[in-house]
Amino acid sequence: MSVPQPEDGTPILELRGVDKSFGANQVLHGVDLKVYPGKVTALVGDNGAGKSTLIKSIAGxxxxxxxxxxxxxxxxxxxxxxxxxxxGIEVVYQDLALADNLDVVQNMFLGRERKNGLLLDEIxxxxxxxxxLAKLSVRTLKSVRQLVSSLSGGQRxxxxxxxxxxxxxxxxILDEPTAALGVAQTRQVLDLVRRLADTGHAVVFISHNMVDVFEVADRVAALYLGRMAADIPISQVNRSQVIELITAGRSGDIGIAPAQAAAVEV
Structure with missing residues (x-):
């Protein structure tokens, strides 16, 4: 697995000190995040940590x-x-927003159909x-004219x-792409996530599954109660440390400063 270093250059997407409130409730507190092309950044955090708000802020x-x-x-x-x-930011939400009654091609162009005169340019x-699909080395679909209703969770x-x-x-940005998938389908999706990065895309991979995170990610960004506890190469942490960052905002000398973490918990 490649590890981002300074020579990776400029992040394609960077957040600096991002705040977001809903009424009196501040959900994001000065969040910093760097996302690099050709790399998978795992965005992790407990329920209520602010992951969904952060992603929806990036999505506008x-x-x-x-x-x-x-x-x-x-x-x-x-x-x-x-x-x-x-x-050039695209988000794949957990509900996928696919139309079961349409085929693969129709779903991929839904809302952005190509036309040839008054007719759809089906060819x-x-x-x-x-x-x-060929660019991503996808071989799990029998036909691009299959109805989505006939596809497995991994194929969807x-x-x-x-x-x-x-x-x-x-x-x-992929929101929990392996949730509710079986072992074989999870493998297919993780392979696809890796190929996505290998084709030069910057990938943000949201997951609760630490096995999947350490399988596919180059970097890990851990949110704790709306604050970024760490945004670092995954080679610099182990699974236990990431879990501590998620649950306490700090692991050893990595994470939110002790005084700040104590204030957050109060």
Missing amino acids: IHPIDGGQVLFDGNPVDISGPRDSARL SMEQAARDT QTVAIAKAVLWESKVV
């Missing part, structure tokens, strides 16, 4: 209240989902879908990820 669903977002080294304003998509869309994840890649994305 929840505009941030403070701090700064940089894309490819340049400050950007993400005030809505279109801004995020225009930059062009089918070829683009095939090319995208594959279609959702391929859909995100199709739109020339640079950052792909």
Whole structure:
């Protein structure tokens, strides 16, 4: 597994001191995060740590209240989902948002259909879908014209990820992609996540499963009660340390300063 070092250069996506509140409830507190092209960053944290809010802020669903977002080294304003998509950020949410009554091609182009005059350009869309799946070395689908209702959980994840890649994305955020999958299907999805990074994409991999995290991630970013406890190469921590970062915000000399962690817990 490759380990990001300073020579990796500029992060494709960087958050600096990001705050987000809902009314009187501050959910994110000065969050810093760096996401590099060609790397998988595992975003971990307990329920209520702020993972969903952070991802939705990156996606433009929840505009941030403070701090700064940089894309490819340049400050950007993400005030809505279109801004995020225009930059090349795609999110694959846990519910996948696939239409069971449509086939693979139709799902991959849903809402962004290509037309040839007044008619849909089915040939062009089918070829683009095939090319995208081939680029990701996907061999688990019998046909791009299969109805999504006939696919397994792992195959559905594959279609959702391929859909995100199709739109020339640079950052792909995956929300619990292996949740509720069996062993074989989890293996397929983890292999696909790795290939996604190997094709140059920056991948944010949200997971509660430490086995999956250490299997596929290059970096780990641990959120603790809305604060970033650590954002470091995964080679610098072990599984027990990551669990401590998730549950206590600190492990040894890594994480939130003791005084700050105590204040957060109060």
